[in-house]
Amino acid sequence: MDNIAGQKSTLTWAVHISVLVLVLAWVFPTLGLFVSSFRTSDQISSSGWWAALSTQESQLPAIRVEGDETRDADLYVIEGELFVGSDTSVSAWGTSSREPEAYAPGETADLGDGEALTLSETGAYRLSGPESWEGKRLPRIFTTASAPPEFTLDNYVNVLTSDTAGAGIANAFINTLTVAIPATIIPILVAAFAAYALAWMDFPGRALLIAAVVGLLVVPLQLALIPLLQLHNAVGIGKGYLGVWLAHTGFGLPLAIYLLRNYMVGLPRDIIENARVDGATEFQIFIKIILPLSFPALASFAIFQFLWTWNDLLVALVFLGTDDETLVLTGRLVNLMGSRGGQWEILATSAFVSIVVPLIVFFSMQKFLVRGLLAGSVK
């Protein structure tokens, strides 16, 4: 439609702007979490994450004067810096919470009894008085200052190494990995053999079986929870990794078979029939011809299954259990939201730790993911 005379420029601009708005609306939420995970808890609770990106003027918490006193003529003097190691610049300051912006930087505040306090724009202060400061309560300084953006990796160190702060996020990470990888790999081969039979072998009941697979695609796994838990208990698997792997395998199979069969049906008939004429067995045809040719479909399913098992909460809760030892990342996050709902630095960081692996998989293998979606958009 770019060739409609006279409409091109305005329309194109409108399109560019609308797309930009859409993209921003979709990226902003995640960006907020990402930025927050690099801020200290003070920063998070004192300003919105969007403020972290620019130099900000804000009222800082009061800082009490401290330091060793020196003698200057007949005065006792304490000198020091309020902001060590940061580029903060003071725009106003005061000595009481009632008047936190009473003085401009460089001005001297008269504290009475000959005591005086001066604060420079960079945060250097000088407190002087006729008597020794020893044993006295030193004044607090309230500042309104603009600070450049400041980010920290402390949250990540905290969450990944400390058991209390992250409540075992590192452990949960390992658990999730332990659930996801076998649960991704095991269904592939089982499904591939079945898909080959459904695509290229002739037998009575084939159409019926394909229909059954399509039907099972949409069966809610909610129905399977209690019966399977009973079954697992009855055969002695109980709650544990084996149970989760089996459950994920079972739940993933319909999609796997459906995707792979649709792909295999499209493979050129000549190759398979030639191989049959040349005396290859079905097993050889499958291993040497079909499997290598189906790689794109196998990759698509593997990505789906990995994302699904990594992100799953329900199956892990039910078949693995809710103990601290066995909780996966998603379960951990739900607990954190309950117990530390206010501690955004921990929550944001933990959430990002759980999101980062799927995001990497997503961005590096998007091509396969899209192809898989297009082939099997039924689930």
Add this chain to the structure above:
Amino acid sequence: MHPAIMGLLTIVIGVGGCIGYFYFSNVFLDKVLYPPTGPNAGRNINRANQIRPWLFLFPALFALGLYLAYPVFATLWLSLTDRDQGGAFVGLANYRQMMSEDKFWEAMRNNMLWLFVVPAMSTAFGLLAAQLTDRISWGNFAKSLIFMPMAISFVGASVIWKLIYDTRPEGTEQIGLLNAIWVGMGGEPQQWLTLIPWNSFLLMIVLIWIQTGFAMVILSAALRGIPEETIEAAIIDGASPMQIFFKIKVPQIMSTIVVVWTTITLVVLKVFDIVLAMTNGQWETQVLANYMYDKLFRSFDWGVGSASAMVIMLLVTPILVWNVINARKEMR
């Protein structure tokens, strides 16, 4: 044994066992049971070929039967029995009890709302994004960003959106985006997640945010599949861009829109994580899947829990039937 080692071992056993099973069962069939030699060679080959598909299918069918088909009937049975009476048959008592609970009807009401709002909005936004990004140079980049939430877990998305809905007391700086905008426009800070009935819609936004990318990807492929000639003909006939979109393009991709819509509907019916993580069904945000989880694993009332699972199954059934009919049509 460390679970990770156990995992590795399971992979080896699982994959090795699979290959071993397929290989040896085929060898057994060809060499022992019906060898293609001797006086009956021809008949033996035919017989072997009749059995072979089932060798290939057996593990998958067994797993499907055990993990998906059997539970449907087992749950149906559970919903008709009472666990406290040792599993005695109680007829429809569980269903009657469920129907008498306000929470159930609240969940049903909310689910119906979810079923309408989420697929509609996701499909609409997806269609919009697909149409707009198709025409510009950085369209693929834009698409991949809109598609990204697809990779994020429902729980992760809940954390992301809970930060947006965060509330601070009046007078202090708002750190939640929604309240910051709201206060910026002159409103008072709101506890969004407790605000009936808007809180349900705020939860729906999370799912719409996740599902739009999916709708966009599928619909974008469908839009590209529209034959050029139909559009060119419309342009020559003087159709405006709006007319081209709604009268030429949309009707041609209607079947894809329906597929997207039903697929998202299925996701909605099973939505559980978002509600559990954000409100746990409080403040009138309950949905069926979370209600069921509550009954099964908090009240340990398997009867009513299974009954509500059957309600979800019942709601899925029309889509199931429709999908099967379509799949059979395609195969012919």
